[in-house]
Amino acid sequence: MMRSVQSRDFQMMSKGVLTLALIACSLLTFGQSPETKKALRFIDIEQPSKGIEALEKLAASGKSSDQYYLGLGYLRTGQKDKAAAAFDKGISINEKDGLNHAGKGHIKVLEKNPTEAKLHLDKALTVSKQKDVGVLKAVGEAYLADSKYLLDALNVLNKAKTINQTDADVNLLLGDAYLMQNNGGEAVSSYERAGRSDAKYGKPHHRVALVYKRSRNKELMIEHLNQAVAADPEYAPAYKDLGETYYLKNEAPKAVEAQEKYFNITENKEAARYQLAFYYLLAKQFDKANTIFKEVINSSNASPVALKYYAYSLFEQGKFNEARGVFEQYFSKMKPEELQAGDFAYYGQTLEKLGLDSLANENFARSLDLDSAQTNIADLHAKTLMKRKKYAEAADAYAQLASLRQAPVSSDFWNIGQAHFFAENYPLADSAFNQVIALQTDKTKIPAAVYLFSARAKANIDSTMSQGIAKPMYDAYLEKALLDPEKNKKGILETYEYLGAYYIFKEKNVEQAKTFYQKILAIEPKHAQANEFMKTIKG
Numbered sequence: 001m002m003r004s005v006q007s008r009d010f011q012m013m014s015k016g017v018l019t020l021a022l023i024a025c026s027l028l029t030f031g032q033s034p035e036t037k038k039a040l041r042f043i044d045i046e047q048p049s050k051g052i053e054a055l056e057k058l059a060a061s062g063k064s065s066d067q068y069y070l071g072l073g074y075l076r077t078g079q080k081d082k083a084a085a086a087f088d089k090g091i092s093i094n095e096k097d098g099l100n101h102a103g104k105g106h107i108k109v110l111e112k113n114p115t116e117a118k119l120h121l122d123k124a125l126t127v128s129k130q131k132d133v134g135v136l137k138a139v140g141e142a143y144l145a146d147s148k149y150l151l152d153a154l155n156v157l158n159k160a161k162t163i164n165q166t167d168a169d170v171n172l173l174l175g176d177a178y179l180m181q182n183n184g185g186e187a188v189s190s191y192e193r194a195g196r197s198d199a200k201y202g203k204p205h206h207r208v209a210l211v212y213k214r215s216r217n218k219e220l221m222i223e224h225l226n227q228a229v230a231a232d233p234e235y236a237p238a239y240k241d242l243g244e245t246y247y248l249k250n251e252a253p254k255a256v257e258a259q260e261k262y263f264n265i266t267e268n269k270e271a272a273r274y275q276l277a278f279y280y281l282l283a284k285q286f287d288k289a290n291t292i293f294k295e296v297i298n299s300s301n302a303s304p305v306a307l308k309y310y311a312y313s314l315f316e317q318g319k320f321n322e323a324r325g326v327f328e329q330y331f332s333k334m335k336p337e338e339l340q341a342g343d344f345a346y347y348g349q350t351l352e353k354l355g356l357d358s359l360a361n362e363n364f365a366r367s368l369d370l371d372s373a374q375t376n377i378a379d380l381h382a383k384t385l386m387k388r389k390k391y392a393e394a395a396d397a398y399a400q401l402a403s404l405r406q407a408p409v410s411s412d413f414w415n416i417g418q419a420h421f422f423a424e425n426y427p428l429a430d431s432a433f434n435q436v437i438a439l440q441t442d443k444t445k446i447p448a449a450v451y452l453f454s455a456r457a458k459a460n461i462d463s464t465m466s467q468g469i470a471k472p473m474y475d476a477y478l479e480k481a482l483l484d485p486e487k488n489k490k491g492i493l494e495t496y497e498y499l500g501a502y503y504i505f506k507e508k509n510v511e512q513a514k515t516f517y518q519k520i521l522a523i524e525p526k527h528a529q530a531n532e533f534m535k536t537i538k539g
Contacts, residue, residue, distance in 0.1 A: 036069050046236040046266040048077045064094035071103045098128035098135035106142035136160035153177050168197035202232030236265040252283035286317040304333040320353045341371035357384050391423035410439040430457040451477035452491050465506045496520045
């Protein structure tokens with residue numbers, strides 16, 4: 001059941017989690033020094049504080065190129081104003097370094113200012129004479145920040161490729177550009193070339209996995225995500241996507257393993273920890289899940305959804321009183337229109353476990369109003385109504401459950417019949433029991449109780465025995481019940497009582513009736529009705 005309510009929450013829960021944007025915010029290394037490459041990689045693997053600190057130290061050297069990489073780092077971490085200041089400083093150091101002009105143009109593209117964007121990007125190409133692969137890549141990546149510059153990006157990047165065909169970042173950016181064109185084949189080919197150019201570069205393999213994500217090919221996604229972490233064991237985004245993919249494949253233990261690795265690398269601990277708790281819940285590791293949920297819900301910016309999954313986890317652990325309290329906190333913080341069917345379903349089950357059946361039914365009904373296709377909740381709703389002796393409502397609930405089936409199920413009609421019978425709606429009960437018998441092609445497999453209740457319904461419909469419609473069902477019941485007379489003693493006595501009365505009132509055959517009353521006395525010698533009958537016929 002839990003899995004049926006998780007889809008939308010999973011998306012809500014992931015908001016605010018640091019994710020790898022597929023096209024914009026691509027973390028590139030433009031032929032920079034090993035120190036710069038290492039610093040940018042920190043941002044790439046979701047350790048931005050380390051990356052920015054290292055880039056700021058490098059920028060202190062006074063090189064214009066280091067100012068560009070610092071600005072690029074600021075852009076990657078959402079600090080556009082600081083990025084602009086770094087690019088301006090780089091231009092002031094060396095006005096003929098095209099990198100910082102490309103950086104300024106990149107900002108203008110993000111700001112939707114095409115005139116100034118073109119001015120700065122053309123300046124970058126002019127001062128570098130379109131021969132510097134690093135500048136060409138910087139300009140190409142800037143253009144890719146907005147899809148309307150896609151052709152400009154392709155022109156610049158193909159120019160870079162003619163200079164250096166094996167540059168990993170050129171091929172990566174070209175892959176991004178092709179993907180923006182919805183040309184998945186060329187995108188994958190470019191990403192694969194990037195991966196071959198740098199054996200320790202995890203990003204190209206991750207990019208290929210995201211291409212396959214578009215076609216929902218989970219197996220190929222997993223294959224390429226594993227290639228990404230094999231190339232770079234600290235490539236956090238690949239672990240995160242591995243966790244999500246295993247979750248979608250309903251392989252919770254593997255999702256946990258991937259998310260634990262992601263959690264150990266990323267600096268975005270709060271969101272990663274919450275996601276990990278969710279996977280622990282799916283993997284039925286409730287103690288671990290609850291430990292994290294307790295921490296998460298005490299956070300100042302905790303999502304109310306965390307309360308819900310904490311309550312789910314407590315329920316699954318059998319801690320129903322605690323689960324009820326957390327559910328009530330959750331309901332108090334959520335807008336009514338944002339509540340989901342699963343919320344009421346789980347809360348209803350919690351209340352049912354606590355013996356609060358009336359409240360449980362209220363929540364089951366609300367859940368089914370939002371999602372009527374929950375067969376397990378429809379069944380539990382009906383059973384709880386039966387337990388409360390709300391038979392007419394239970395009959396309706398069982399009928400709703402039956403309507404969800406692709407094909408009729410005899411057990412549904414049995415339950416409908418029982419509910420109608422105890423509600424004293426005997427014609428509808430009779431109709432339902434008839435359906436049970438009709439659906440079973442092998443009559444030897446029909447339980448004796450079906451014939452007994454069918455007979456009872458018919459006996460109540462024909463209370464004067466003017467038609468005798470119950471007799472065939474009592475006869476059918478008796479045939480089965482006598483196979484185990486001790487187990488079926490009460491039903492057998494009831495049948496003999498009916499048959500005795502039938503032969504008196506319907507057939508006017510006292511001798512035949514006598515045989516059944518004798519059978520009654522053989523089972524229960526003090527049976528009042530049978531003894532009274534025997535006295536009467538002797539008189």
